[in-house]
Amino acid sequence: KPNRGSYxxxxxxxxxxxxxxxxxxxxxxxxxxxxxxxxxxxxxxxxFRQDExxxxxxxxxxxNPGYKPSLNLHTDLCSSPLVQDFYTQREHHTYPKLVFTQAxxxxxxxxxxxxxxxxxxxxxxxxxxxxxxxxxxxxxxLLAEQRAQWQKILLxxxxxxxxxLAETNxxxxxxxxxxxxxLLEDREYVDIMIQSVSNMPPSGELLKVxxxxxxxxxxxxxxxxxxxxxxxxxxxxxxxxxxxxxxAKDTEECITLPREQWCKLE
Numbered sequence: 001k002p003n004r005g006s007y008x009x010x011x012x013x014x015x016x017x018x019x020x021x022x023x024x025x026x027x028x029x030x031x032x033x034x035x036x037x038x039x040x041x042x043x044x045x046x047x048f049r050q051d052e053x054x055x056x057x058x059x060x061x062x063x064n065p066g067y068k069p070s071l072n073l074h075t076d077l078c079s080s081p082l083v084q085d086f087y088t089q090r091e092h093h094t095y096p097k098l099v100f101t102q103a104x105x106x107x108x109x110x111x112x113x114x115x116x117x118x119x120x121x122x123x124x125x126x127x128x129x130x131x132x133x134x135x136x137x138x139x140x141x142l143l144a145e146q147r148a149q150w151q152k153i154l155l156x157x158x159x160x161x162x163x164x165l166a167e168t169n170x171x172x173x174x175x176x177x178x179x180x181x182x183l184l185e186d187r188e189y190v191d192i193m194i195q196s197v198s199n200m201p202p203s204g205e206l207l208k209v210x211x212x213x214x215x216x217x218x219x220x221x222x223x224x225x226x227x228x229x230x231x232x233x234x235x236x237x238x239x240x241x242x243x244x245x246x247x248a249k250d251t252e253e254c255i256t257l258p259r260e261q262w263c264k265l266e
Contacts, residue, residue, distance in 0.1 A: 004042055014028070015062075095254055188221060192218060199213050
């Protein structure tokens, strides 16, 4: 059964086609209504990039020229009795500011966004730093050489395996990993393999643990790249930038609560 994303993609294609019949668009909208999906839901619950939203609106305006998306920006108040007094007394309430200026907050939000994009987090050890001895430096250099050699061998083996899988006959209905090996760049797969070495258990179900770890890392990396492609990262950066107006000490007072402000910006 088609979902909101399916209907949005179909209508977008209709909007791009100059020869698309209005009857086809009407039939699509009728079927969408039968499935219990409204036109407004497409604009409020689907993600768009570049001109996809405009093409969707163009297709709808072909059969309904006066239509405009009606987005509900109203934030319902919490009905819990625990906060009823707060909402009744918040007429002149202002949210307390942080000790940072807007420029400082924007810089911190940029660092936060870069951490979210990196897929990995570096945590400093809580143990006291040990002085680097000559033997430690030698071992670290040896490890770096071995790591470079591992990367070279893994990259070559991965490319050879992809060539074999690409020529494999898929008509036997057996699972083929080739499409999944094309989601990322070859070097990104190799980097993920190297990172997973530290999580390999010394004994037990080695293959099962390694496969799960590799799958999770590839999926996380792919999700981040998808957010780059559909401009979600750019949108999040814009929201972070606007959100600083609520928290910065050098901006105007605001009566909106942080969560309410975030919902409005989204």
